[in-house]
Amino acid sequence: MERRLNLEDVGRRAGVSRSTVSRVVNGGHVSSETKRRVEAVIAETGYRPHAAARSLASNSTGVIGLVIPSAAGTLFDDPYFGRLILGISSATNEVDMTLALFLFGDGPDERSIISRVVTPGLVDGVIVTATTRGDPLIDHMQGTNMPFVVVGRPDNAGSTFCVDVDNRAGARTAALHLAGLGCRRPALIAAPSNTTAGVDRRSGFLEGLAEAGLSVEDRIVEGDWSQESGRRAMDRLLAERPDAVFVASDRMAVGALRAIREAGLNCPGDISVVSFDGIVPPDLTAPQLTSVVQPVTEVGERAVRLLTTVIAGASTPEHVVFPTELAVRESCGATPTAEPEA
Amino acid sequence: MERRLNLEDVGRRAGVSRSTVSRVVNGGHVSSETKRRVEAVIAETGYRPHAAARSLASNSTGVIGLVIPSAAGTLFDDPYFGRLILGISSATNEVDMTLALFLFGDGPDERSIISRVVTPGLVDGVIVTATTRGDPLIDHMQGTNMPFVVVGRPDNAGSTFCVDVDNRAGARTAALHLAGLGCRRPALIAAPSNTTAGVDRRSGFLEGLAEAGLSVEDRIVEGDWSQESGRRAMDRLLAERPDAVFVASDRMAVGALRAIREAGLNCPGDISVVSFDGIVPPDLTAPQLTSVVQPVTEVGERAVRLLTTVIAGASTPEHVVFPTELAVRESCGATPTAEPEA
DNA sequence: CTCCTTTTTGGGAGCGCTCCCAACCATATG
DNA sequence: CATATGGTTGGGAGCGCTCCCAAAAAGGAG
Incomplete structure (x- = not known):
């Protein structure tokens, strides 16, 4: 097995120098005749530049990292992260970069992996997500000079680049929608209050309710994002006889729907349900x-x-906030249900 | 902002040479006194070795790639891939390496990303998930000298390292179980036949059935792994009045269960169901x-x-096959159902 | 035909590390 | 006291690339 060849080798075969080959590879100025010759040699030999050498010389790796702390075994049970990774991966491919995935649990190993993330010469920048409120990871990142953006809203958002959805406004819309439907005893199955998404959805919902002159009183239970927790929460809530429930995630809503059905009640007949995420396929649940x-x-x-842009040197923190959109289907009762099932 | 420091800088501060610092970092032989001094400087300065430089000099990157071809937007809808990634990520952390994720669709862009995977100096080796039969990706990998292992059973398994589960035996067990329960009209909701897992599960099931003197006759419908396809398949199958169904994936089984319920039938009362994967939480379905x-x-x-081991130089192809295990719960009817619901 | 500009090309320097060999030092041995 | 022994240490060479500057070649203008 012969040695992998390098720029110099390719240049020798094409009768030009290392530099010229480099220019051909990277799109510099080269006479068309020379370019043709070099490209022929590259095609013939299957030459591919060495990524590490390139990284070292150019001080840029072409790799971005995705960091998900507290990645338990259940991480992908919620379609959210899979979907997020898909979006990140596709955009990464588009900008011709490579994606590195850093998942870690809450063990003591966590620390060592965090430090791997900021190893110089490994990634050009990282995307951090799934952080809890006051997550030390964010502070840690700020202490390094590794470019990073946060998906979600960190507590101290002021100084970081981040992209998030307008959880608060979305939840408020849900409240207004439910109120508009005439509910009298709204309830809330909230997301963990140690996440900003959790608190934003909660406060947005309460805010919307207040605008409509309504209140959840003590009809509020906190879930942990899991379907099972949604089911238990709804079970608990049923004692309070709510006529409408806002569930802070689709997945928990699926569980809630099941609790309603198993209690012999009907959704949306007896209880209207609106959830947050819009991530489970509509057909998957009835209603x-x-x-x-x-x-x-x-x-x-x-x-x-x-x-x-951060990697390229942007320095004034930018906050991108995506709007949400209410998809009215059957569970809220605004539309006649296709086939109300027992 | 001062320049990142390198081995030489650390050495200068500690009054030793580059080489000695390198030995301290990599665990070579250094006198304890020197070691102490160097470690103090490292701790104080926060020095971290440069990954790209290391890769270049040592000709090993410490990164492994995970390649998932034909990754559509629905990739993570099935918990399988998420779970697989979790396992791979955790093992990768354990061996102190970094995971790079290569997802690509079936578009023409695919080709260029494949070539990125085999870029020298980027990853030390890759894990390829074998989804479809005769995937050209496997052949392509064999043409390079990039170490790789296949998850799944490629057609031409002979010459590759791979790890798979015993789909055939598992499906056979399911058939035997159903037969043992006394079914007369077994049916099959199969997985796509362009995947080896699909054909193995199908043939294993039919084989088990044959051993018990049973046959699916024409009670066989192929799904596409999706829950919705499972539902449609079962809908179609109901016309044949099966009394037992083996569904080639949990996810399709969830859909099948729904079809049974919506047809006013009872599982396991009217139809026994056994699925493959054991990946959806038991509580998630009733039964x-x-x-x-x-x-x-x-x-x-x-x-x-x-x-x-392949990266380390192993060269005689190894095939690891994991056994499966039948988890008997409610849907097969072997155990009295907790609360048979309508 | 000369001088100046522009395009094209070559090669030195250096990125930060590992690998390896030689030099060094101390201690043990004949 | 010379010599072997083994643990430590220093530094040259080199990994394959990019960056940059200067040299060479090719035109254009006067």
């Missing part, structure tokens, strides 16, 4: 979920684009 | 699915370990 749709894939793509 | 459990996470972890 179809009315949901506040957040553009997850776009968020991922935008995060990559934003990161490239 | 709980009896399923052939495949150890997805372990497969991922094993793939990483195997890849490290």
Whole structure:
């Protein structure tokens, strides 16, 4: 097995210098005749530039990292992260970069992996997501000079680049929609309050309710994003006889729907449900979920684009906020249900 | 902002040479006194070695790639890939390496990303998931000298390292179980026949059936892994009045269960269901699915370990096959259902 | 035909590390 | 006291590329 060849070798075969070959590869100025000859040699030999050498010399790796702390075994049970990764991956491909994935749990190993993320010469920048409120990871990142953008809204957003969806406005819309439908005893299945998405959706919903002169009183239970937690939360809530529930995630809403059905009640007949995410396929539930749709894939793509500007040197923090959109389907009762099932 | 410091700088501050610092960092032989001094300087300055420089000099990057071809927008709808990634990521962390993720669709862009995967100096090796039969990607990889292992069973497995689960045996077990329960009219909701997992599960099931003197006759419909396809397949199958169905994936089984319920029939009362994967949480469905459990996470972890041996120079192809295990729950009817719901 | 501009090309320097060999030092041995 | 032994240490060479400057070639204008 012969040695991999390098720029010099290719140049020798084409009768030009290292530099000229480099120019051909990277699109510099080369006479068309020379270019033709060099390209022929490259095609013939299958030459490919060495990524590490390039990174070292140019001080840029062409790799971006995606960091997801507290990635438990259940990470992908919620379609959210898969969708986000898909968006990030596709945008990464588009800008001709490579994606590195850093998942870590809450163990003590976490620290060492964090430090791997900021290893010089490994990635050009990172996207950080799934952080909890006051997550030390954000502070840690700020202490380095590694370019990074946050997906979500960190507490101290002021000084960081971030892209998020308008959780608060979306939840408010849900409240207004439910109020408009005439509910009297609204309830809330909230997302964990140690996440900004959780608090934003909660406060947005309460705010919308207040505008309509309504209140959840004590009809509020906090879930943990899981379907099972949504089911249990709804079970608990049923004792309070709510006539409308806003569930802070689709996945929890699927569980809530099941609890309603198993209690012998009907959605939307007895209880209207509106959820947040718009991520589970409508057909998957009966009735179809009315949901506040957040553009997850776009968020991922935008995060990559934003990161490239940070890598390129942008320094004044930019906050991108995507609007959400209410998709009215069956579970809220605004539309006649196709086939109300027992 | 001052320049990042390098080995030489650290050495100067500690009064030793570049080489000595390198030895301290990499665990070579250094006197304890010197070591202490150097480590102090490293801690104080926060020095971290430059990954690209290291890769270039040592000809090893510490990065492994995960390649998932034909990754459509629905990739993560099935928990399988998420789970696989989790296993791979955790094993990658354990061996102190970094994971690069290459997802690509079936577009013409695919080609260029494949070539990025084999860029020298980018990754030390890759794990390729074999989805479709006769995937040209496998052949392409064989043409390079990039170490790789396949997750799944490629057609031409002979010459590649791969790790897979025993789909055939697992499906056979399902058939035997159903037969043992006394079914007379078994049916099959198969996985796509352009995947080896699909054909293995199909043939294993038919084989088991044959052993028990049974046959699906024409009670066989092929799904596309999606929940919706499982539902449609079952709908179609109902006309044939099957009394037992083996569904080639949990996700399709969830759809099948719904079709049964919506047709006013009862599972397991009217129809027994056994699925493959064991990946959806039992509580998620009613009745709980009896399923052939495949150890997805372990497969991922094993793939990483195997890849490290290939990178280290292993050259005689190794095929690791994990056994599956039948988890008997409610949907097959072997156990009294907790609460048979309409 | 000379001088100046523009395009094209070559090669030195250097990125930060590892690898390896030679030099060094101390201690143990004949 | 010379010599072997083994643990430490320093520094040259080189990984394959980019960056940059200067040399060479090719035109254009006077």
